[in-house]
Amino acid sequence: MYIMIYQMVMEVQDHNPSSIYFVAFAFCFLFVLFKIVQSWGSYNSSTNLPPGPCTLPLIGNLHHFVGSVPHRSLKKLADKYGPLMTIKLGEVSNIIVTSPEIAQEILKTHDLTFCDRPSLSSSRIVSYNYTNLAFARYGEYWRQLRKICTVELLTTKRVQSFRSLREEEASEMVKKIAASEGCVINLTHNIYPMTYGITARAAFGKKSRYQQVFISKIEEQLKLMGGFSVAELYPSSRLLQMMANTKLEKVHRHIDRILQDIIEEHRNRSSSDREAVEDLVDVLLAYQEKGSTSHLTDDNIKAVIQDIFTGGGETSSSVVEWGMSELIRSPRAMEKAQAEVRRVYDSKGYVDETELEQLVYLKSIIKEILRLHPPVPLLVPRESRERCQINGYEIPSKTRVILNAWAIGRDPKYWSEADSFIPERFHNNSIDFRGTDFEYIPFGGGRRICPGILFAIPNIELPLASLLYHFDWRLPNQMKNEELDMTECSGITLRRENDLYLIPIITRPPSNM
Numbered sequence: 348m349y350i351m352i353y354q355m356v357m358e359v360q361d362h363n364p365s366s367i368y369f370v371a372f373a374f375c376f377l378f379v380l381f382k383i384v385q386s387w388g389s390y391n392s393s394t395n396l397p398p399g400p401c402t403l404p405l406i407g408n409l410h411h412f413v414g415s416v417p418h419r420s421l422k423k424l425a426d427k428y429g430p431l432m433t434i435k436l437g438e439v440s441n442i443i444v445t446s447p448e449i450a451q452e453i454l455k456t457h458d459l460t461f462c463d464r465p466s467l468s469s470s471r472i473v474s475y476n477y478t479n480l481a482f483a484r485y486g487e488y489w490r491q492l493r494k495i496c497t498v499e500l501l502t503t504k505r506v507q508s509f510r511s512l513r514e515e516e517a518s519e520m521v522k523k524i525a526a527s528e529g530c531v532i533n534l535t536h537n538i539y540p541m542t543y544g545i546t547a548r549a550a551f552g553k554k555s556r557y558q559q560v561f562i563s564k565i566e567e568q569l570k571l572m573g574g575f576s577v578a579e580l581y582p583s584s585r586l587l588q589m590m591a592n593t594k595l596e597k598v599h600r601h602i603d604r605i606l607q608d609i610i611e612e613h614r615n616r617s618s619s620d621r622e623a624v625e626d627l628v629d630v631l632l633a634y635q636e637k638g639s640t641s642h643l644t645d646d647n648i649k650a651v652i653q654d655i656f657t658g659g660g661e662t663s664s665s666v667v668e669w670g671m672s673e674l675i676r677s678p679r680a681m682e683k684a685q686a687e688v689r690r691v692y693d694s695k696g697y698v699d700e701t702e703l704e705q706l707v708y709l710k711s712i713i714k715e716i717l718r719l720h721p722p723v724p725l726l727v728p729r730e731s732r733e734r735c736q737i738n739g740y741e742i743p744s745k746t747r748v749i750l751n752a753w754a755i756g757r758d759p760k761y762w763s764e765a766d767s768f769i770p771e772r773f774h775n776n777s778i779d780f781r782g783t784d785f786e787y788i789p790f791g792g793g794r795r796i797c798p799g800i801l802f803a804i805p806n807i808e809l810p811l812a813s814l815l816y817h818f819d820w821r822l823p824n825q826m827k828n829e830e831l832d833m834t835e836c837s838g839i840t841l842r843r844e845n846d847l848y849l850i851p852i853i854t855r856p857p858s859n860m
């Protein structure tokens with residue numbers, strides 16, 4: 348029906364512009380009427396679903412999300428309706444989990460029931476029809492891909508092989524910042540390109556001519572996927588899907604062309620052109636050539652490379668950015684962190700990865716940032732594979748499940764002064780983000796836990812240590828520490844709404860300045 352109306356609009360457009368408005372109005376009216384009748388039909392169905400707020404026709408509970416970022420709105424609702432609740436967004440029912448106990452039920456006790464992903468229309472486009480790791484349906488294909496990632500691409504050894512390129516990119520950032528000593532700089536604009544630079548070089552090898560345009564297209568794609576997309580809220584509307592995803596498809600086609608060129612370039616390289624360090628495209632192509640039982644197509648390779656970019660770029664950058672923001676607001680923690688980094692590296696005069704293990708306080712800072720500002724605050728949505736009982740409530744098969752990791756990390760039952768930045772809380776305790784402590788799940792848990800932890804941690808530790816070692820930091824315009832704006836922006840990752848502007852004062856000049 349929607350396609351017919353869409354075609355009608357297109358035909359009328361060629362003849363009489365005023366008629367377009369009439370047809371568009373008629374369409375909206377029919378759509379609203381249809382949805383009201385549909386939602387009345389489902390209103391009275393008696394189930395034992397978890398509780399939740401009353402829904403409005405057509406929009407469900409969307410009105411609760413106006414004026415706040417989703418993880419905060421969901422926390423407010425959970426305070427009223429409990430740690431397991433039903434929220435309707437548009438026409439889609441979601442189960443929201445907001446306590447460590449229920450997170451454990453989902454991620455451990457019933458992991459196999461909840462390890463699927465919903466088939467969202469935007470993820471179909473960017474994932475080559477659900478063939479990347481993040482959006483693949485649970486099954487044999489996902490298992491094979493996961494194995495390639497954990498055994499070939501994201502191992503300790505592979506991550507270590509990228510050490511020198513991480514050190515080069517971090518040192519380049521430091522030199523660039525040092526050139527603006529005493530001036531107000533946009534630190535955000537220094538951090539994000541550095542992390543993307545590391546990811547691009549790990550994926551494609553030495554600085555590729557495609558690097559800049561590829562990164563900007565990936566950032567554009569992430570922006571288009573962020574927030575509640577209308578198309579995801581009304582999956583039954585083919586017209587909405589078509590209209591909402593047109594731009595995303597265009598950006599994806601551009602990314603696809605670049606990735607295919609990069610693959611061809613790698614394929615056609617002579618052995619003398621190959622670099623000493625294998626990049627991730629090399630590894631995937633070698634796997635493809637082996638022609639093992641789990642054959643990888645070019646599209647599969649492109650899907651995995653995008654996984655690594657979308658997983659690896661924004662997330663680590665946002666931790667560094669929030670880290671600097673919290674440290675500026677807490678001069679005591681800043682001083683302590685700088686004293687540690689300077690004690691460890693002063694004999695060398697620069698920061699490299701050899702001594703990162705000694706930075707115990709910095710590691711606690713990073714853990715605290717991942718608790719207060721988890722880059723993926725609602726994790727990646729899960730979908731139940733069969734009916735299941737949780738806490739006495741019925742969760743039907745094929746229900747979307749969202750875990751509010753942000754709220755769980757601030758649960759006052761588990762965290763004292765939960766909203767305060769106190770890195771010391773991680774001293775002398777074994778709480779870790781590897782998916783076994785359910786009050787702290789910034790990387791998720793269970794079999795879909797983030798496979799990129801090893802890749803992410805040095806991308807955060809090295810730049811943060813470098814920024815703390817070489818510079819003291821001041822706020823612009825004599826702003827007081829506590830006045831720094833900490834507003835969050837809702838998107839696919841939890842970034843600062845406004846870029847971070849600071850003044851660097853060199854205390855240890857970088858070499859070759």
Ligand code: HEM
Pocket residue numbers: 480481482493501654655656658659660662663666721722723726727728789790791792793794795796797798799800802803
């Ligand atoms: C601070 C950095 C990062 C954070 C906080 C983070 C967080 C997450 C979270 C919350 C999930 C969903 C887990 C779940 O459903 O339980 C996830 C999945 C994933 N992440 Fe990360 N991530 C980070 C860095 C990375 C990096 C560096 C990579 C790759 C190099 C990566 C690749 C992936 C992939 C491929 C998945 C999908 C796994 C699957 O569905 O099987 N992530 N990540």
